[in-house]
Amino acid sequence: MASNSEEQAAAVLVIGGWACPYAIRVFAALRLKGVEYEFLQEPAGRKSELLLKSNPVYKKIPVLLHHGKPICESMIIIQYIDELWASNGPAILPAEPYVRAIERFWAQYVDDKIAPAFLVLRGLTDGDKDEAAGQVSTALEHLEEAFVKCSRGKHYFGGDNISFLDLVFGSHLGWFKAVEKIAGIKVLDETKYPEITAWADRFCAHHAVKDVMPETDRLVEFSVSSSLKSKLSN
Ligand SMILES: N[C@@H](CCC(=O)N[C@@H](CS)C(=O)NCC(=O)O)C(=O)O
Incomplete structure (x- = not known):
């Protein structure tokens, strides 16, 4: 009991x-x-x-x-x-081991390349901002191609449903717009990455995502106060 x-x-x-x-x-x-x-x-x-x-x-x-x-x-x-919770709705990890491996590869790539570059662009860690912006562009070029292959003409990396890679990559989308404002650069350019841009809108509007995806201005404010705090503590 x-x-x-x-x-x-x-x-x-x-x-x-x-x-x-x-x-x-x-x-x-x-x-x-x-x-x-x-x-x-x-x-x-x-x-x-x-x-x-x-x-x-x-x-x-x-x-x-x-x-x-x-x-x-x-x-x-x-x-x-x-x-x-395997029986609650569609699986998040793809069933096929090869597809699963591909999603895990790109998910790790997103966290390795995009997240640290955003910290530089937000001024929270040292580094060259142009280099960081270039790293994000290269990552998006790869991910645009990966989306075409993984989605096979459907809405998400996982096809009809949101999958592991959608969640991992999509969870950074709030920061894309915030970083654009903070660094004064265009990150998610629809002319360069049309598939990813359309996917980003769909992902953010999904019922499982829309209430947990933070608003851009709130993130900008949060970022400014975090970088002030880190400067004061150094
Ligand atoms: N690899 C970790 C990364 C988690 C992470 O970096 N979390 C940040 C907040 S967004 C954190 O706790 N930072 C505090 C610290 O680095 O001490 C994961 O995927 O859970």
Whole structure:
């Protein structure tokens, strides 16, 4: 029998941040699967005791607590959600091992290339801004081609449904518009990347995504205050 505290604790709790792309992809995965969850916003500028206890290795958000058991790293969390709630709606990971491998490859590529370049363009980490913008352009060229191959003329990388790669890449889309404003450059240019641009609009309008995708101006404000804080603390 469950103790009182176990009964009271949310079955699914996400320690995350509203602006964090890695958390956004987890929220969207839970919504896709129709799983109710509680969202615990990490405080700005410090790490909560619960986060330090739940992710003592990386000390990063998001962490999914399932009946109190922590699962860390967003891509691992999405795979856990897909495996655990396998019968809730369409699968997130493609069934075919080769297609699965391709999606995992591009998902890792997005996090390796786009996320760090955005930090440079936001002025949060050191680096050459032109170089970072070039890195994003190269990544988008590859992803435009990957979209054509993976979607096979359908709406998403996963075809008819949002899949793993849609979630991983799509979770960065809020920051695309914010970075455009902050750095004063065009990132998602529809003349260069027509497929990805149309996909981005569809992805952001999806019922599992639209309420967790942050507004551009809120992200810009958040970014400006984060970079001020990091300058003051250095
Ligand atoms: N690879 C991690 C990245 C998570 C990550 O970088 N989270 C950021 C917030 S968006 C964070 O917790 N940063 C705090 C820190 O680096 O100490 C994942 O996919 O979950």
